[in-house]
Amino acid sequence: MAYDTEKKVALDVALAAAHLCDRVRQEIVPESIEKDDRSPVTVADFGSQAVICQGLGVAFPQDPIVGEEDSADLRSPERAPQLQLVTRYVQGTLPTATPDTVVQWIDRGNAQGGDRFWTLDPIDGTKGFLRGDQYAVALALVEGGEVKVGVLACPALSFGSGEPGLVFVAVRGEGASWMPLKGGDPQPLQVVTGAEADGFRFVESVESGHGDQTRQSAIAQAVGITQASIRMDSQAKYAAVAAGQAALYLRLPSPKTPDYREKIWDHAAGVLIIEEAGGRVTDMLGQPLDFSQGSKLVNNQGVVASNGVIHETVIAALQQG
């Protein structure tokens, strides 16, 4: 089957990284370092990126990686204790790791893109990770501007009363599935179908600054969704739609940052998982997300991810105001 090796390697490295993040959260209260854009990053974000870039580097030495983090904030002498801590956690997976190899692995993720590249969010939802809520390790392969393989590892997510820790994977044209992070048989993913919108739920970010919650509620109501939103950090929202737990994920530009452009690693894996589960993802104008323009979705604003059935109705409601 197509992309068999890529799928296997992506799953292996994402699982190793998810395990690292989970260990950090169980063992310490991770402190956050503030990046230049004032957003937080933790030892787990750095460790996750190091483990994944190392593994991809061995399996696919020619492939560029467009990752969220870089090691600049870890290299300064006053950050030596944090780099030591990252190295200690990476050694749990890669025993020969040193501070030098760790920063080199992290910086493999500094590529700009190309015809074929990986995009990596070592922890999507760092604010959720810090709060003890949802987060995801997100990895995707993009070829010719199209997402071909997507993996989302969600250590804190569960379905119903099941144990937390789920992983989602999709290969273009071959469907999407989920399994427990601990291992087990893959189960197919399928969006919720039917036209009974009043039974549907919608998902949105916990962070009010990452979207427009007022407008998101208004649009959901306009398309007949009467129930309150489910607020969740990270691309776990894409997983919720792919698994049929919600019919819609709305991410409309925040009035505080109207010119914000979404980052490719915040969406690539989730988009493919929803599409392969039978759903649809576009921007707020109904255009496909364009992953061929470097690290940002410069040609898109807002994201609408749905079960497909209600998609056109949502886009129409957005055009009306």
Ligand SMILES: Nc1ncnc2c1ncn2[C@@H]1O[C@H](COP(=O)(O)O)[C@@H](OP(=O)(O)O)[C@H]1O
């Ligand atoms: N003004 C903004 N509008 C939309 N997304 C934003 C934003 N500022 C930051 N983000 C992104 O929102 C992501 C988290 O999404 P969510 O709110 O759905 O959990 C962050 O990913 P990281 O946590 O990987 O940095 C970050 O890239």
Ligand SMILES: [Mg+2]
């Ligand atoms: Mg971040």
Ligand SMILES: [Mg+2]
């Ligand atoms: Mg992110």
Ligand SMILES: [Mg+2]
């Ligand atoms: Mg991140």
